[in-house]
Every structure is written in structure tokens, then in C-alpha cells.
Amino acid sequence: MPAASTDPARGARAARAARAARAARAVVGVVGFTPVVADFPLGPRLMAGLEARLPGHPQVSVRNMSWSPIHIVQQFQDLGADRPARIVLVGAAATCARAGRIRVWRWTGGRLPDAAVQARVYEAVTGVVDLENTLMIGERFGIWPAECYTVEVELPPETFGTMVMAEAEARPGPALRAEIGFDPGAAADRLASRAAGLAIRGDAARAVAAKGARDLAPVASFHRTRVTGTKTRRHS
Numbered sequence: 001m002p003a004a005s006t007d008p009a010r011g012a013r014a015a016r017a018a019r020a021a022r023a024a025r026a027v028v029g030v031v032g033f034t035p036v037v038a039d040f041p042l043g044p045r046l047m048a049g050l051e052a053r054l055p056g057h058p059q060v061s062v063r064n065m066s067w068s069p070i071h072i073v074q075q076f077q078d079l080g081a082d083r084p085a086r087i088v089l090v091g092a093a094a095t096c097a098r099a100g101r102i103r104v105w106r107w108t109g110g111r112l113p114d115a116a117v118q119a120r121v122y123e124a125v126t127g128v129v130d131l132e133n134t135l136m137i138g139e140r141f142g143i144w145p146a147e148c149y150t151v152e153v154e155l156p157p158e159t160f161g162t163m164v165m166a167e168a169e170a171r172p173g174p175a176l177r178a179e180i181g182f183d184p185g186a187a188a189d190r191l192a193s194r195a196a197g198l199a200i201r202g203d204a205a206r207a208v209a210a211k212g213a214r215d216l217a218p219v220a221s222f223h224r225t226r227v228t229g230t231k232t233r234r235h236s
């Protein structure tokens with residue numbers, strides 16, 4: 001595995017986030033956040049929804065975790081014994097079988113062959129933002145707590161571009177929903193609700209299915225999206 005690189009600006013940002021997280025016992029990390037489109041499921045509406053659901057829970061920290069998994073690893077390593085006891089990662093599912101569907105998983109870890117992990121590192125350092133890459137690279141470096149969850153929304157590969165164009169053209173909401181096959185604002189609200197609940201209570205309220213390293217979608221060639229049956233692995 002390559003050593004984590006150093007970047008002064010990213011290092012300062014990671015240090016600030018690390019100091020804030022030291023007081024947190026749970027972290028909600030949004031992987032793939034973008035401020036460009038308000039109602040994009042991983043956009044401002046999601047962040048606002050999380051903040052609205054967590055004002056009485058100062059032990060929960062909400063963070064944008066859309067930068068390189070290597071820098072996320074550095075940040076958690078810097079926390080040492082002060083790492084959070086629970087983490088909830090929110091992001092796009094690696095495959096899309098039903099647009100807008102939200103699924104929750106409890107990460108159980110595991111190992112992949114070195115070549116498979118290296119492929120994920122390559123994607124990460126070339127700018128691909130991917131929830132499963134973040135999970136697996138973090139697992140390789142041992143940064144995740146025993147309680148690690150993901151809240152994932154299934155997005156067709158063209159969702160973000162379609163929403164950007166719809167906003168630029170002032171396209172009405174019903175037309176956009178018909179085109180992408182789901183209500184993105186409602187998806188953002190559901191993501192916020194499930195993530196906040198897990199951050200506060202863990203999986204005590206309802207059973208959560210397990211996901212481990214062997215359940216991850218294989219990394220496809222960087223320059224294309226691979227479609228197999230109803231499953232499409234996304235590249236951001």
C-alpha cells in the first residue's frame with residue numbers, strides 16, 4: 001500500500017476536523033457531497049436535514065468526507081484513542097437496481113486481495129469519489145470502529161448531470177422526477193433520517209443487514225461504467 005501523501009491545505013483541514021471530532025462519540029460522514037444542486041440526494045438538502053435532526057445530540061459530528069480516502073485515513077489515525085465509537089457513512093451505492101432506493105448496512109470488514117485494494121487506491125488518487133473505496137481503504141488501515149454503518153442511495157449514473165441541466169433550464173420538478181425515476185429531495189430527506197437515527201441509536205431500533213469486503217461491487221475499468229444485468233457500478 002502506498003504511504004499517505006502530505007498536502008498543507010488538506011492537512012490543515014484534516015487537523016481542524018480531527019480536533020472537532022475528538023469530542024464526538026459518533027460521526028456522520030457524507031461521501032460524495034456536492035453543493036452545486038440543492039436537492040441532489042448528497043447535497044445541501046441532506047446536510048440541512050442532518051443538522052435539523054441532531055441539534056440535541058452534541059456527541060454526533062456531521063462531516064463532509066468527500067476527499068481522498070487516504071486523507072480520511074490520516075485524519076482518523078491522528079485521532080488515536082479519541083476515535084468515535086460509531087460512524088455512519090452516507091453516499092451513493094456502487095450499483096443501481098432501483099433508482100432512489102435507500103439501503104442501510106452494517107460494515108463487517110474483511111480482506112480483499114492486495115491487487116483489488118490497489119485498484120481502489122488507484123481510483124481514489126485519480127479523483128473517483130466512491131463510498132465502497134472509502135470503506136475498503138479505511139478497513140485496510142484499521143480506522144473503522146466496531147459500529148460502522150453505511151446509508152446508501154441508488155442513483156443512475158446520469159443523475160447529477162441531469163439535475164444540473166434541469167436546474168439551468170428551470171425544468172419543473174415533476175419533469176425532472178419523471179426523467180430520473182425518483183424524487184431526489186425525498187431521497188435526501190430519507191437519507192438524513194436514517195443516518196441520524198443510526199448515529200444516535202445504532203442498530204438497536206431495527207435490524208441492519210451485514211456488508212463485508214466480499215460483498216463489494218468489483219472495481220471496473222476507470223474509463224467506463226460496467227452494466228451487468230440490473231446492476232450498474234457507478235463512477236463519480
